[in-house]
Amino acid sequence: xxxxxxxxxxxxxxxxxxxxxxxxxxxxxxxxxxxxxxxxxxxxxxxxxxxxxxxxxxxxxxxxxxxxxxxxxxxxxxxxxxxxxxxxxxxxxxxxxxxxxxxxxxxxxxxxx
Amino acid sequence: xxxxxxxxxxxxxxxxxxxxxxxxxxxxxxxxxxxxxxxxxxxxxxxxxxxxxxxxxxxxxxxxxxxxxxxxxxxxxxxxxxxxxxxxxxxxxxxxxxxxxxxxxxxxxxxxxxxxxxxxxxxxxxxxxxxxxxxxxxxxxxxxxxxxxxxxxxxxxxxxxxxxxxxxxxxxxxxxxxxxxxxxxxxxxxxxxxxxxxxxxxxxxxxxxxxxxxxxxxxxxxxxxxxxxxxxxxxxxxxxxxxxxxxxxxxxxxxxxxxxxxxxxxxxxxxxxxxxxxxxxxxxxxxxxxxxxxxxxxxxxxxxxxxxxxxxxxxxxxxxxxxxxxxxxxxxxxxxxxxxxxxxxxxxxxxxxxxxxxxxxxxxxxxxxxxxxxxxxxxxxxxxxxxxxxxxxxxxxxxxxxxxxxxxxxxxxxxxxxxxxxxxxxxxxxxxxxxxxxxxxxxxxxxxxxxxxxxxxxxxxxxxxxxxxxxxxxxxxxxxxxxxxxxxxxxxxxxxxxxxxxxxxxxxxxxxxxxxxxxxxxxxxxxxxxxxxxxxxxxxxxxxxxxxxxxxxxxxxxxxxxxxxxxxxxxxxxxxxxxxxxxxxxxxxxxxxxxxxxxxxxxxxxxxxxxxxxxxxxxxxxxxxxxxxxxxxxxxxxxxxxxxxxxxxxxxxxxxxxxxxxxxxxxxxxxxxxxxxxxxxxxxxxxxxxxxxxxxxxxxxxxxxxxxxxxxxxxxxxxxxxxxxxxxxxxxxxxxxxxxxxxxxxxxxxxxxxxxxxxxxxxxxxxxxxxxxxxxxxxxxxxxx
Numbered sequence: 001x002x003x004x005x006x007x008x009x010x011x012x013x014x015x016x017x018x019x020x021x022x023x024x025x026x027x028x029x030x031x032x033x034x035x036x037x038x039x040x041x042x043x044x045x046x047x048x049x050x051x052x053x054x055x056x057x058x059x060x061x062x063x064x065x066x067x068x069x070x071x072x073x074x075x076x077x078x079x080x081x082x083x084x085x086x087x088x089x090x091x092x093x094x095x096x097x098x099x100x101x102x103x104x105x106x107x108x109x110x111x112x113x
Numbered sequence: 114x115x116x117x118x119x120x121x122x123x124x125x126x127x128x129x130x131x132x133x134x135x136x137x138x139x140x141x142x143x144x145x146x147x148x149x150x151x152x153x154x155x156x157x158x159x160x161x162x163x164x165x166x167x168x169x170x171x172x173x174x175x176x177x178x179x180x181x182x183x184x185x186x187x188x189x190x191x192x193x194x195x196x197x198x199x200x201x202x203x204x205x206x207x208x209x210x211x212x213x214x215x216x217x218x219x220x221x222x223x224x225x226x227x228x229x230x231x232x233x234x235x236x237x238x239x240x241x242x243x244x245x246x247x248x249x250x251x252x253x254x255x256x257x258x259x260x261x262x263x264x265x266x267x268x269x270x271x272x273x274x275x276x277x278x279x280x281x282x283x284x285x286x287x288x289x290x291x292x293x294x295x296x297x298x299x300x301x302x303x304x305x306x307x308x309x310x311x312x313x314x315x316x317x318x319x320x321x322x323x324x325x326x327x328x329x330x331x332x333x334x335x336x337x338x339x340x341x342x343x344x345x346x347x348x349x350x351x352x353x354x355x356x357x358x359x360x361x362x363x364x365x366x367x368x369x370x371x372x373x374x375x376x377x378x379x380x381x382x383x384x385x386x387x388x389x390x391x392x393x394x395x396x397x398x399x400x401x402x403x404x405x406x407x408x409x410x411x412x413x414x415x416x417x418x419x420x421x422x423x424x425x426x427x428x429x430x431x432x433x434x435x436x437x438x439x440x441x442x443x444x445x446x447x448x449x450x451x452x453x454x455x456x457x458x459x460x461x462x463x464x465x466x467x468x469x470x471x472x473x474x475x476x477x478x479x480x481x482x483x484x485x486x487x488x489x490x491x492x493x494x495x496x497x498x499x500x501x502x503x504x505x506x507x508x509x510x511x512x513x514x515x516x517x518x519x520x521x522x523x524x525x526x527x528x529x530x531x532x533x534x535x536x537x538x539x540x541x542x543x544x545x546x547x548x549x550x551x552x553x554x555x556x557x558x559x560x561x562x563x564x565x566x567x568x569x570x571x572x573x574x575x576x577x578x579x580x581x582x583x584x585x586x587x588x589x590x591x592x593x594x595x596x597x598x599x600x601x602x603x604x605x606x607x608x609x610x611x612x613x614x615x616x617x618x619x620x621x622x623x624x625x626x627x628x629x630x631x632x633x634x635x636x637x638x639x640x641x642x643x644x645x646x647x648x649x650x651x652x653x654x655x656x657x658x659x660x661x662x663x664x665x666x667x668x669x670x671x672x673x674x675x676x677x678x679x680x681x682x683x684x685x686x687x688x689x690x691x692x693x694x695x696x697x698x699x700x701x702x703x704x705x706x707x708x709x710x711x712x713x714x715x716x717x718x719x720x721x722x723x724x725x726x727x728x729x730x731x732x733x734x735x736x737x738x739x740x741x742x743x744x745x746x747x748x749x750x751x752x753x754x755x756x757x758x759x760x761x762x763x764x765x766x767x768x769x770x771x772x773x774x775x776x777x778x779x780x781x782x783x784x785x786x787x788x789x790x791x792x793x794x795x796x797x798x799x800x801x802x803x804x805x806x807x808x809x810x811x812x813x814x815x816x817x818x819x820x821x822x823x824x825x826x827x828x829x830x831x832x833x834x835x836x837x838x839x840x841x842x843x844x845x846x847x848x849x850x851x852x853x854x855x856x857x858x859x860x861x862x863x864x865x866x867x868x869x870x871x872x873x874x875x876x877x878x879x880x881x882x883x884x885x886x887x888x889x890x891x892x893x894x895x896x897x898x
Contacts (some may be wrong), residue, residue, distance in 0.1 A: 001716055001717035001718060001719050002716050002823075002824075003713065003824065004724075004762075006820045006823035006824050007820055009820065010513065010818075010820030010822055010823070011731060011734055012753070012816075013812075013816045014812040014816025015734040015816075016812075017692065017811065017812035017815045018738055019737070021685050021688060023685065023800070023803070023843060024792070024794070025791075026791060026792050026795055026796060027795055029573055030737065033750055033754070034734075034750065034753065037754060037757050040139040040773075041757060042819070042823065043759075044761070044764050045823060046827070046836075047760065049717040049764050050717040050718070050763070051717070052765070054766065054767055055765075055852040055853055056767075056851050057840075057843060057852065058850075059760055061345065062172040062840065063786070064840055065766070066836045067852035067853050069217065070766050070768065071250055071767055071853050071857050071861065072855060073766075074853065077772050078868060079868060079871060081649070081776045081779065081780060082875035083196070083875065085710030085780075085879055085883075086779055086785050086879055088783060088784065089820075089879045089882045090879075090882060091792075092787055092882075093882045094789065095790075098838075100796075101792035104394060107579070107710055109731065112286075
């Protein structure tokens with residue numbers, strides 16, 4: 001299972017990076033979302049999979065799956081949502097202001113000379 | 114007390130920042146007492162320093178790295194400290210009248226105080242790294258003061274030049290100190306001196322010498338690094354007097370003197386210093402004669418005189434070191450007073466051009482008298498102090514002929530250069546006095562009508578200039594209390610030298626006679642010589658190299674070109690650099706540490722269910738990457754998001770499943786809500802095949818790296834997971850059954866607070882961006898109407 005998950009995570013990363021490297025704003029927003037999904041799976045896979053029950057204490061007692069990655073992921077999901085929301089609005093605002101969604105055209109101001 | 118004397122200027126500089134506004138243009142009167150008090154404190158230390166019961170201060174700062182705030186005030190430190198605070202007092206006093214009330218007075222006095230404090234720090238510090246710290250502070254304050262009139266282009270040029278050259282030297286010094294500290298095992302000066310033999314026998318010794326001297330020579334404006342000093346004359350004249358003739362440029366000399374017990378009396382040390390010093394003495398004198406600006410003459414003259422003192426320290430004998438310390442004091446006195454005189458001339462006439470000034474002694478008799486003191490002392494004429502030290506200088510230069518570092522016939526070069534350099538000195542001194550103050554009626558075309566300057570400038574100058582006579586008539590008093598203890602700190606033994614005007618007929622006197630004789634002869638034909646000299650080249654000079662390299666020059670252009678090739682403004686390219694770097698880091702570590710171990714024995718089982726979802730997610734990834742319509746892309750993305758929550762179900766994470774489902778749904782809604790305002794297409798411009806292929810390669814490489822990282826991390830578990838602690842103590846310590854929740858709200862509650870803050874910041878960012886957008890839209894609406 002861990003091997004399969006590793007391959008899946010690699011593919012999610014590859015897809016996310018490919019999206020982010022392209023020039024269009026919306027693709028970059030989608031790409032970052034994809035990357036955050038990949039990270040979530042990466043975190044849970046690192047804690048060894050399916051080695052016990054859900055980490056809620058019961059009278060029967062352990063073993064439980066590793067609770068720590070789950071706590072991390074819970075935080076990550078929420079922050080991921082925050083960044084996604086922010087990047088949507090950023091893309092919208094940049095698109096409105098600059099009149100283009102092509103990042104190759106947004107190279108800053110030439111302030112050197 | 115010693116600590117306070119050194120830190121007082123810094124403390125008061127801070128105070129002045131606060132008080133500048135309420136005090137207004139009377140700020141000089143508030144700054145003046147500080148150098149005076151410090152001067153009085155150091156005066157009181159003279160008896161104890163002479164008896165070698167000098168005050169010390171010690172406090173650990175970063176003991177692990179050998180950095181201690183340790184100060185000590187031996188003879189050498191005291192001599193410098195007295196010069197710094199004494200001349201500092203006079204210069205502060207002088208500046209009150211010299212500077213116009215409209216100038217940025219607060220800046221001026223604050224910079225001056227910072228300078229004074231750092232200079233005192235350099236000379237009293239007993240730890241190499243503390244010396245370095247204060248050393249760089251002097252460079253910095255010098256930069257600020259040279260650029261005091263920063264609206265002038267030449268000031269900025271001079272300030273930048275001085276900073277670059279002296280900081281370059283400072284950097285070399287730091288490297289040298291590091292090496293010394295490594296060898297000696299301590300940065301405390303007293304410890305290092307005890308290990309001098311160890312350092313001298315080290316194979317690194319030549320490197321250390323060169324690095325130390327690079328620092329000393331850049332700071333003390335030795336050939337070929339002297340080029341910054343003439344340009345530093347763009348500073349106000351009190352600054353030129355204080356920093357660039359009396360004190361800061363002597364920091365290099367101080368370093369040479371301090372390092373002599375550690376690095377000195379080897380062939381390399383003696384020859385390098387004597388030769389550079391002698392060449393500088395000659396070259397500075399030669400260049401001084403070519404100048405028209407009175408301050409430029411004095412600047413090159415300073416270069417030349419610093420060369421003289423450096424050469425004396427290079428000779429290294431007990432008598433030479435004594436002469437060096439003596440001339441150091443004398444030079445500060447006469448050159449300082451000459452700079453102050455120049456300031457008064459400039460103030461009174463509005464020009465410093467030697468070719469325009471004439472006969473000022475009629476209008477400014479007192480100033481002329483003070484100028485006479487200064488110039489005659491510098492020329493080495495009796496009965497002024499310069500005569501005494503110059504005689505000692507000649508005697509020491511003759512000693513080198515018989516020194517142990519026999520250079521054969523070449524050792525005659527030292528006395529010969531000494532005489533030639535002194536002839537130049539003699540001529541330009543006479544030129545300053547007889548051209549500017551004598552030589553016919555006052556010309557009518559001066560910008561201002563010359564008049565005697567105000568008392569506020571005259572009295573400090575007179576005090577300093579009269580010292581030329583005081584020292585000359587009571588030389589042995591100064592020798593006993595100040596100079597001999599200073600010389601002892603360098604050469605290790607207390608010199609028994611009796612100074613007097615008349616030593617009988619001997620070689621030094623003959624050399625003086627030669628200097629005066631030839632000097633008078635040449636002065637007689639001065640105009641012709643100056644025409645001749647003007648035609649002579651000012652080369653070889655490092656100025657051409659500096660100008661080629663720095664200000665908008667080769668280095669800047671080269672840097673610009675290098676920057677443009679990779680910093681091209683494309684975010685995508687930057688991202689590629691970052692990704693490549695991380696992959697390099699990852700694979701480099703994997704190969705270097707040889708940790709590519711993947712084991713397949715500790716795996717969870719896979720069912721048909723999992724494989725189905727795997728195929729589904731992979732399909733969604735390809736759909737997303739290749740979709741041209743944004744709705745299709747969004748559905749693919751959501752499919753992946755919901756699949757993640759399904760995986761959470763499989764992996765026994767109920768909380769995650771719920772949260773992920775919720776967030777995924779909200780995200781989907783958010784995307785749909787904002788679709789109206791977002792770009793219509795996923796692909797706005799057709800990309801070339803090559804470009805896409807390259808992106809694909811990079812992303813596949815990253816994906817592959819991540820997969821490998823996952824497998825390696827899974828196969829190599831070095832430590833027991835810390836989660837066991839949470840499982841065990843969730844109920845006992847926090848009273849909760851849901852371990853994940855307990856971790857979030859209890860064990861790692863502060864982290865959760867941080868997470869909430871991030872969300873708040875994101876929310877503020879979102880709302881700010883949206884309100885910005887409203888304004889933007891509103892403007893466009895107006896335009897339409």
